[in-house]
Amino acid sequence: MIKATSSENTVPRGTRLRDADRSQAAILAAARAEFAEFGLGGARMDRIAARAELNKRLIYYYFSDKEQLFQSVLEQAYLHIREQEHNLHLLDLKPVDAIRRLVEFTWNYYLEHPEFLTLLNSANLHRARHLDNAQRVREMNSPLIATLQEILERGRTDGSFRGGIDPVQLYVSIAGLSYFYLSNSYTLSAIFDRDLMSPKARNARLSHMCDVILGYALKD
Amino acid sequence: MIKATSSENTVPRGTRLRDADRSQAAILAAARAEFAEFGLGGARMDRIAARAELNKRLIYYYFSDKEQLFQSVLEQAYLHIREQEHNLHLLDLKPVDAIRRLVEFTWNYYLEHPEFLTLLNSANLHRARHLDNAQRVREMNSPLIATLQEILERGRTDGSFRGGIDPVQLYVSIAGLSYFYLSNSYTLSAIFDRDLMSPKARNARLSHMCDVILGYALKD
Amino acid sequence: MIKATSSENTVPRGTRLRDADRSQAAILAAARAEFAEFGLGGARMDRIAARAELNKRLIYYYFSDKEQLFQSVLEQAYLHIREQEHNLHLLDLKPVDAIRRLVEFTWNYYLEHPEFLTLLNSANLHRARHLDNAQRVREMNSPLIATLQEILERGRTDGSFRGGIDPVQLYVSIAGLSYFYLSNSYTLSAIFDRDLMSPKARNARLSHMCDVILGYALKD
Amino acid sequence: MIKATSSENTVPRGTRLRDADRSQAAILAAARAEFAEFGLGGARMDRIAARAELNKRLIYYYFSDKEQLFQSVLEQAYLHIREQEHNLHLLDLKPVDAIRRLVEFTWNYYLEHPEFLTLLNSANLHRARHLDNAQRVREMNSPLIATLQEILERGRTDGSFRGGIDPVQLYVSIAGLSYFYLSNSYTLSAIFDRDLMSPKARNARLSHMCDVILGYALKD
DNA sequence: TATGAATGAGAATTCATTCAT
DNA sequence: TATGAATGAATTCTCATTCAT
Numbered sequence: 002m003i004k005a006t007s008s009e010n011t012v013p014r015g016t017r018l019r020d021a022d023r024s025q026a027a028i029l030a031a032a033r034a035e036f037a038e039f040g041l042g043g044a045r046m047d048r049i050a051a052r053a054e055l056n057k058r059l060i061y062y063y064f065s066d067k068e069q070l071f072q073s074v075l076e077q078a079y080l081h082i083r084e085q086e087h088n089l090h091l092l093d094l095k096p097v098d099a100i101r102r103l104v105e106f107t108w109n110y111y112l113e114h115p116e117f118l119t120l121l122n123s124a125n126l127h128r129a130r131h132l133d134n135a136q137r138v139r140e141m142n143s144p145l146i147a148t149l150q151e152i153l154e155r156g157r158t159d160g161s162f163r164g165g166i167d168p169v170q171l172y173v174s175i176a177g178l179s180y181f182y183l184s185n186s187y188t189l190s191a192i193f194d195r196d197l198m199s200p201k202a203r204n205a206r207l208s209h210m211c212d213v214i215l216g217y218a219l220k221d
Numbered sequence: 222m223i224k225a226t227s228s229e230n231t232v233p234r235g236t237r238l239r240d241a242d243r244s245q246a247a248i249l250a251a252a253r254a255e256f257a258e259f260g261l262g263g264a265r266m267d268r269i270a271a272r273a274e275l276n277k278r279l280i281y282y283y284f285s286d287k288e289q290l291f292q293s294v295l296e297q298a299y300l301h302i303r304e305q306e307h308n309l310h311l312l313d314l315k316p317v318d319a320i321r322r323l324v325e326f327t328w329n330y331y332l333e334h335p336e337f338l339t340l341l342n343s344a345n346l347h348r349a350r351h352l353d354n355a356q357r358v359r360e361m362n363s364p365l366i367a368t369l370q371e372i373l374e375r376g377r378t379d380g381s382f383r384g385g386i387d388p389v390q391l392y393v394s395i396a397g398l399s400y401f402y403l404s405n406s407y408t409l410s411a412i413f414d415r416d417l418m419s420p421k422a423r424n425a426r427l428s429h430m431c432d433v434i435l436g437y438a439l440k441d
Numbered sequence: 442m443i444k445a446t447s448s449e450n451t452v453p454r455g456t457r458l459r460d461a462d463r464s465q466a467a468i469l470a471a472a473r474a475e476f477a478e479f480g481l482g483g484a485r486m487d488r489i490a491a492r493a494e495l496n497k498r499l500i501y502y503y504f505s506d507k508e509q510l511f512q513s514v515l516e517q518a519y520l521h522i523r524e525q526e527h528n529l530h531l532l533d534l535k536p537v538d539a540i541r542r543l544v545e546f547t548w549n550y551y552l553e554h555p556e557f558l559t560l561l562n563s564a565n566l567h568r569a570r571h572l573d574n575a576q577r578v579r580e581m582n583s584p585l586i587a588t589l590q591e592i593l594e595r596g597r598t599d600g601s602f603r604g605g606i607d608p609v610q611l612y613v614s615i616a617g618l619s620y621f622y623l624s625n626s627y628t629l630s631a632i633f634d635r636d637l638m639s640p641k642a643r644n645a646r647l648s649h650m651c652d653v654i655l656g657y658a659l660k661d
Numbered sequence: 662m663i664k665a666t667s668s669e670n671t672v673p674r675g676t677r678l679r680d681a682d683r684s685q686a687a688i689l690a691a692a693r694a695e696f697a698e699f700g701l702g703g704a705r706m707d708r709i710a711a712r713a714e715l716n717k718r719l720i721y722y723y724f725s726d727k728e729q730l731f732q733s734v735l736e737q738a739y740l741h742i743r744e745q746e747h748n749l750h751l752l753d754l755k756p757v758d759a760i761r762r763l764v765e766f767t768w769n770y771y772l773e774h775p776e777f778l779t780l781l782n783s784a785n786l787h788r789a790r791h792l793d794n795a796q797r798v799r800e801m802n803s804p805l806i807a808t809l810q811e812i813l814e815r816g817r818t819d820g821s822f823r824g825g826i827d828p829v830q831l832y833v834s835i836a837g838l839s840y841f842y843l844s845n846s847y848t849l850s851a852i853f854d855r856d857l858m859s860p861k862a863r864n865a866r867l868s869h870m871c872d873v874i875l876g877y878a879l880k881d
Numbered sequence: 882t883a884t885g886a887a888t889g890a891g892a893a894t895t896c897a898t899t900c901a902t
Numbered sequence: 903t904a905t906g907a908a909t910g911a912a913t914t915c916t917c918a919t920t921c922a923t
Contacts, residue, residue, distance in 0.1 A: 042260055042263040045896075125342075138411065173401060173402050177402060178397050185345050265913075276887060278917090496885080501919070578851065579854050581852075609853050613849065614873055617839075622833050649834070653834055653874075707892080717909090726893080888921090889917105891916080896913095899909080
């Protein structure tokens with residue numbers, strides 16, 4: 002949550018600096034909520050300032066403009082989910098359990114962080130130009146794919162998984178199964194005339210997704 | 222942004238001018254493109270008018286305001302995809318072929334109509350408010366689910382499919398596998414450092430999705 | 442209610458012509474209501490057409506533009522109140538009764554025709570420029586003053602009224618006592634925290650006004 | 662409509678710039694003039710900004726929208742007239758003189774502040790909606806009625822006034838006699854073909870009104 | 882006589898951003 | 903570091919009015 006750049010300058014540490022960090026964090030949190038609720042286009046700098054209980058001018062002081070702010074929010078969001086994924090210690094589990102765990106985690110993370118879905122949508126509406134020079138984001142994501150590759154390797158070696166599974170394809174599928182359901186839950190509930198967000202429906206979905214992914218990965 | 226000069230005097234005057242239906246269709250087409258490109262919030266009424274080569278005032282004359290216009294565009298989009306799905310005549314195929322055909326169709330439709338994805342995103346950002354009273358949309362969707370149910374039924378009877386598959390879950394999964402990949406192709410290409418839209422990558426994705434869906438539906 | 446000008450042209454009489462007259466009358470009635478409710482500035486040509494259940498274009502056909510329409514409505518309003526006043530046959534009454542009758546009539550007319558007050562307000566906001574060349578309006582109004590003059594004369598002759606009363610001043614006072622109370626009833630009710638439009642309050646006002654006017658006109 | 666050049670560089674820069682109070686006051690003054698001249702509907706935010714020599718956006722910054730601005734203007738107008746009335750110190754005068762003074766004051770105030778009449782008209786056209794929650798306005802007005810009551814009381818005690826006079830009725834009558842004449846002077850001058858605003862006519866009116874009011878209040 | 886389609890000029894309001902301290 | 907005041911350039915929407923039949 003704390004911006005790493007604070008260590009760059011030589012300002013003596015103390016309450017002043019911590020205030021600055023706190024302000025930045027407050028702005029980021031407010032911006033995340035605002036972008037999640039209204040998208041990049043619909044977000045209002047005024048409301049972000051109000052949510053952060055800080056002066057609007059300060060946002061510009063720290064983040065230059067709306068676009069940069071969005072980019073910072075986005076980076077932070079990726080950092081967070083990848084951090085959590087890392088904490089799953091998937092490599093400590095048996096391959097099948099690791100995949101199941103990843104499916105469950107993805108589902109729960111999206112469920113608990115609906116703003117992540119909206120941020121992704123906004124980023125893509127703008128053709129991900131906020132990630133153009135995002136070497137950092139790439140660096141964040143590669144370990145996940147490497148881990149998944151290792152899991153698939155091990156599963157194939159121990160005879161539980163079929164061979165030839167592309168970890169990127171698999172990750173996209175795992176994410177997609179949760180994402181579409183949750184991101185479009187309003188629309189889907191409306192057109193299928195069925196509450197897709199009831200606890201029961203949510204459990205059914207998770208169960209279905211595990212079946213789909215494992216039905217594909219498992220040998221026979 | 223500048224009105225195409227083609228309308229100045231080379232367009233044949235006559236029956237087509239002052240044609241209400243034509244004007245409305247032109248507005249809808251322009252709006253669909255604009256909403257797809259910029260989302261609901263980012264769309265500009267001025268640009269829609271320019272795209273339609275019609276007076277901005279006319280948009281309000283026919284569609285009241287931006288929200289209503291969006292809703293009309295959305296309804297038309299649903300109408301179109303459901304129509305196309307209907308034309309697949311899935312019930313004329315063997316169950317396995319029918320499912321494969323639906324996966325392929327969904328993928329290709331999203332690929333050829335990227336605006337559909339953006340419209341859906343926008344609609345969901347605004348909490349499907351635009352569908353609240355869209356009884357028509359609900360009516361459009363039920364035949365598809367009924368068809369899918371019938372296909373699953375037949376597949377189970379002839380011993381090719383496993384039992385207990387929920388057609389809604391399956392449909393959401395089929396859509397989700399394509400949707401996430403295509404809707405977020407910019408972001409995914411950036412974070413995985415790999416062009417997901419190359420012809421080769423696209424073929425690989427389609428193949429993967431068929432494997433996933435059929436790996437789940439087929440009995441062992 | 443029927444425009445006198447219909448006799449000017451040589452169009453053969455029949456259903457056609459009566460339709461035209463009826464249309465004009467419908468427009469005038471609709472416009473009167475609209476101007477009364479929203480003022481000249483707030484009135485909408487669209488709504489007038491809707492109220493009249495006629496095409497908007499027809500309003501322009503008959504009345505040229507909004508200003509002319511307003512002027513027509515205004516003239517008609519004067520015509521109507523003066524006609525009603527004329528029908529009181531004040532000269533057939535004893536002077537005191539005639540004055541009392543005029544006070545009562547004015548009060549009741551304003552009460553039953555609140556649009557008259559609003560029309561007057563609008564006309565004055567626009568500096569009565571709609572009456573600039575209103576010789577007809579002048580002609581309508583002079584008989585009233587002449588009548589009042591005659592009443593005051595007779596009253597003075599028979600010893601009931603004091604001398605030197607200016608009929609214009611008296612008429613303005615009679616009108617003003619009702620007008621201010623009714624025209625500002627919303628504001629006055631709010632600032633005096635007292636419902637000025639209850640039946641009881643209305644009776645009290647009429648009684649008060651008679652006292653004031655007669656208290657002034659009567660000789661001791 | 663063109664910004665007065667006086668602000669370009671001859672105005673002394675310094676303490677007065679970026680002065681919130683001054684800006685708000687300038688906006689209110691400009692708005693009062695604009696609303697008075699064109700009514701609520703006819704007033705233009707652009708012109709108000711130009712009159713105030715301030716950025717239009719600032720009006721919204723301080724007053725939210727046109728309606729709120731109008732309400733603020735209205736409240737300020739009431740505040741002003743009630744303040745002036747208070748300064749008359751009517752209770753220091755003999756009852757008859759107090760009433761005469763109030764008639765004179767009302768007449769002169771309306772004469773010198775014609776915008777007050779227009780504001781009142783606008784407020785009433787919009788059904789006093791702008792006063793609905795104006796507790797402050799109510800509070801401003803009660804002292805005046807209390808004062809008038811006291812005056813009537815004293816007059817009755819010393820034998821000069823008749824009994825049973827309602828102070829609210831009397832106040833409405835005093836106001837109405839001036840208001841109707843002045844508010845409708847354009848129309849009245851036109852229909853009675855007589856200049857009601859010449860100095861002579863104005864004096865005659867004031868004299869007539871005193872006669873009417875005192876003719877009513879005085880005991881025979 | 883009657884009408885649905887179309888429009889240009891403007892209206893209120895919004896919004897990201899900068900100024901001055 | 904922090905802030906209230908101020909702004910220009912849009913942006914949505916409105917409205918009287920005209921066109922074409």
